[in-house]
Amino acid sequence: MIACAGHGVCAELLPEWIALDDWGYPIVRREAIPPELAAQARWAVSNCPALALKLRKKRA
Amino acid sequence: MNTTTVRPVRPPALPFPRLLAHMPPPGAEHGAWQSLAEHRTHYARPPVPRGRPMTEIIDLVERAGLRGRGGAGFPTAVKMRAVARGRGRAVVVANGTEGEPASYKDKLLLAHQPHLVLDGALLAAAAVGAGRVVIGVEESAPEALRALRRALAERASAEPAGIDVEVLATPSGYVSGEESALVQFVNGGPARPTAVPPRPFEKGVGRRPTLVSNVETLCHLSQIARNGATWFRGSGTAEEPGTALVTLSGALSRPGVIEVPIGTPLSTIVERGGPLGPVGAALVGGFFGTWVPASGFGLAFSRAGLSEVGASPGAGVVIVLPAGACGLAETARIMAWYAAEGAGQCGPCVFGLPAIAGEMAALSHGPVPAGGLMRLQRWAAQVEGRGACRHPDGSVRLLRSALGAFPEDVEAHLGGRPCPASHGEGVIAVPGSADGFAGR
Numbered sequence: 001m002i003a004c005a006g007h008g009v010c011a012e013l014l015p016e017w018i019a020l021d022d023w024g025y026p027i028v029r030r031e032a033i034p035p036e037l038a039a040q041a042r043w044a045v046s047n048c049p050a051l052a053l054k055l056r057k058k059r060a
Numbered sequence: 061m062n063t064t065t066v067r068p069v070r071p072p073a074l075p076f077p078r079l080l081a082h083m084p085p086p087g088a089e090h091g092a093w094q095s096l097a098e099h100r101t102h103y104a105r106p107p108v109p110r111g112r113p114m115t116e117i118i119d120l121v122e123r124a125g126l127r128g129r130g131g132a133g134f135p136t137a138v139k140m141r142a143v144a145r146g147r148g149r150a151v152v153v154a155n156g157t158e159g160e161p162a163s164y165k166d167k168l169l170l171a172h173q174p175h176l177v178l179d180g181a182l183l184a185a186a187a188v189g190a191g192r193v194v195i196g197v198e199e200s201a202p203e204a205l206r207a208l209r210r211a212l213a214e215r216a217s218a219e220p221a222g223i224d225v226e227v228l229a230t231p232s233g234y235v236s237g238e239e240s241a242l243v244q245f246v247n248g249g250p251a252r253p254t255a256v257p258p259r260p261f262e263k264g265v266g267r268r269p270t271l272v273s274n275v276e277t278l279c280h281l282s283q284i285a286r287n288g289a290t291w292f293r294g295s296g297t298a299e300e301p302g303t304a305l306v307t308l309s310g311a312l313s314r315p316g317v318i319e320v321p322i323g324t325p326l327s328t329i330v331e332r333g334g335p336l337g338p339v340g341a342a343l344v345g346g347f348f349g350t351w352v353p354a355s356g357f358g359l360a361f362s363r364a365g366l367s368e369v370g371a372s373p374g375a376g377v378v379i380v381l382p383a384g385a386c387g388l389a390e391t392a393r394i395m396a397w398y399a400a401e402g403a404g405q406c407g408p409c410v411f412g413l414p415a416i417a418g419e420m421a422a423l424s425h426g427p428v429p430a431g432g433l434m435r436l437q438r439w440a441a442q443v444e445g446r447g448a449c450r451h452p453d454g455s456v457r458l459l460r461s462a463l464g465a466f467p468e469d470v471e472a473h474l475g476g477r478p479c480p481a482s483h484g485e486g487v488i489a490v491p492g493s494a495d496g497f498a499g500r
Binding site: 002004005006021022023024025027030 | 255350408438443445446
């Protein structure tokens, strides 16, 4: 299910990795998140009001 | 984008009908639908080797080099092997939804030769060790559904399948035929794409490994089992063997479905449709496709050949645009369709595509607001690669190809001199648009 409703919280909390398009929806960089941003990324995920953001282990 | 290099392609083999050779003539008995007895006079029951799962068949498909005919062109054997190796009893989903508005080949096969499709689906099920087959067909294709249900009823007594085979009517619409959307619908959910992974071959129907395969692909599969890999490679190119069904439409005297060896020059395909006059360009691959100007018609109709102009055969669609028609206006009408056809679940589709369609309509009819072209390009970049499926990517690809294929038109429109044809009713039949294209 796609739950994102464009609240924009993720882009506030993780601007290094998430930008917003002209309509307020997140554009997420595709590369793996570097370790130094991992905690911040988890923070963004847990604060998404729609629970639409997920963190996934990169497959080898 | 607008390259016009013509590479020599090998001359087309004689018309090589493999799937359409025994198509019942229009107006034949019972709606030109082929019974099991008639079918078996032309097509033997495919030999099913012993062993489970039957990796022999998968090896054969690999040697034949069969690629999917639903649009993505993925090697079928790779998918089959992944499903056969997965955990748990597999499921086969035959995808006959054909949401691409300009494509009719899958409906043609289902409505007239349902047993050819069933032969392939059951063989695929045996090959991957599946215990269940589901055949998805758009609810807006009643002939296909009726023929398939009758065919199944016939087999129940004459050739029992030994496994559960069901026909499922799916909601109409472009995205509901997308692989993950179809699987979610079979699972009882909405027919909307899901974020992937897991892909259906890992966890699909009932969380089981699921082979989702286009119905034309399954027909080829059954023919490979009957005639062998070498026979299959006797047509098409080394990289992309076999024939493909192509749905021809647009400014033609003989629109319809034809079968051609893969690699046939685009010009030969257009000629078989009988152009009604000078041809300006063709939309190749479908609404999800790419404009190819007539100067590129020397290209081979194959993934490799068409990639020279950024195009692909897609699900085998060629729409012919006459010289004098306005490619930008045609594109604008398709962009409006794209905006309306989204699943309505992801931001880029819900907001981005209508914005792009509006700007494209302005470019097509004028007046063009200041910075319109730049906005189009920015929005195209913003929606590309986003959302749960490839729907926004398809629209962006079409948009960019129109801007690349019709540069003089873009300049004229921007300069306040739109093509005279841009206010006409258009050539391409777009479902649900004002020109009254009521269903297929």
